[in-house]
Amino acid sequence: MKYMLLIHQGTTPTPLDPDAWAALPAEEQQAIYAAYSEINATPGVTPGLGLQPPETATTVRVDGGRTITTDGPFVDTKESINGYLIFEADDLDAAIALAARIPAARLGGAIEVRPIMEW
């Protein structure tokens, strides 16, 4: 089974918000970096590409042939996706276990585990 793990940052501090990031103790910052590199090195994981913060997003709709663009993400900034990875695993339990290791899951965000359609 292949899963996409969608990382919703929520209120998780990230280096993209320097003030919030600086408020974390140094060892916590280290732990977060270490956890992400361990996850990316886990067999079966294909790391996702980094995304700029949701404030930089542009949302596009087409209404009657007219393209309408709006500033910001489709969902609320707090609910938007800040990262993703692909995980090839035996079953959902393995994907849940990996999701639980992603730091955002314990720091105010959440991980959505979505099975990837296979043909």
Added chain:
Amino acid sequence: MVAALVGTLGDLDLAEEAAQEAFALAAERWPRLGPPANERAWLITTGRNRAIDRIRRSQNLAAKTRLLAAERPADAGPPGMSPDGSPFRDERLELIFTCCHPALALEAQVALTLRTLGGLTTDEIAAAFLVPPATMAQRLVRAKRKIAAAGIPFRVPLPEVWPERLAAVLAVVYLVFNQGWTLPPGDRPRGECPDLVAEALWLGRALAELLPDEAEVHGLLALMLLHDSRRDARFVLVAGGGEGQVEQVLLADQDRSRWDRAQIDEGLAVFRRVLGLDGRGPYGLQAAIAVAHTRPGPDWAHIAVLYAELGRLTGSPVVALNRAVAVAEVEGPEAGLRLVDRLPLDAYRYFHTTRGELLHRLGRIPEAIAAYDRAVALTPDGPERRQFLRRRAELESAGQG
């Protein structure tokens, strides 16, 4: 049976259909030819063969792959038979954990458990949970689809997640029990409504057999056995409205000769297993409280201690309310009321009946009546509301006398 087939076939729908076909074939053949030596193994093998036929017929590539993947080596013995000779243990256990997987909505977990392990029909489950059969059918279809699409495994969970996954299974069984327990005999929904209490006891016994070293499993079984032992004393028929009506009877007022003595003994025996395993989990503690209530003149100080411990585990204000009742028995109604009044339970009917009783004992009758008014307002018509109303009337005449 379905459990064993799912273990081999890796597909719930397929296993259910295969089991049905095997039973149909048995019903046709056994009366003519006599039953086979090992009926269960015959059913499993037949069901499995039928499923293979079905897959070949349908040319369903996905199902075929699953079946092939599940094919066991020839020397592994008959499928579903564990080495110690007890049949199907692992398959049943795997199926329970699959049905109660937290990636499924709780209501779907309950429905799946009753459908695949309890063998209830979709219509029966719908009747028991007061939803239209089509809704329940849809719920089951969606849950099975999710199991397949999301890759929910048919296996016993890993040690890292074992406590929370076991808790999920126990919660489903307890929910089934409570759904059956809350419905008094006269208020059973019409139609084919199954006995959910019996289903929950069956599941509880099966779990106790499958997981003999888990204290909480025995705790839940003991708790359910002891509660259900009072079923015949919980309601009385009272005159009213031309027809007889069912009214709830409180534990302290129950006719103890109507308790099921044999079932109490079974509950006590199961509880000894909890003690032997040094179980102090939420179900073990609730079972200990139920045990204390089987004795005439219960030890309220002990019960208060048990509720305090349970409260520390669960942080539940309802548990704190029960502890306050026990404290009131030991230290008097004033001490109990002090604890009760701190609780954020204004929308909970028993908060108000408890206050009503404590206020009554303190001679504060108008306040006691007001508390019962609030409880009545929070309770739908039925045996419980009738008991509250009668109690309110008693308080009123006590106030006038």
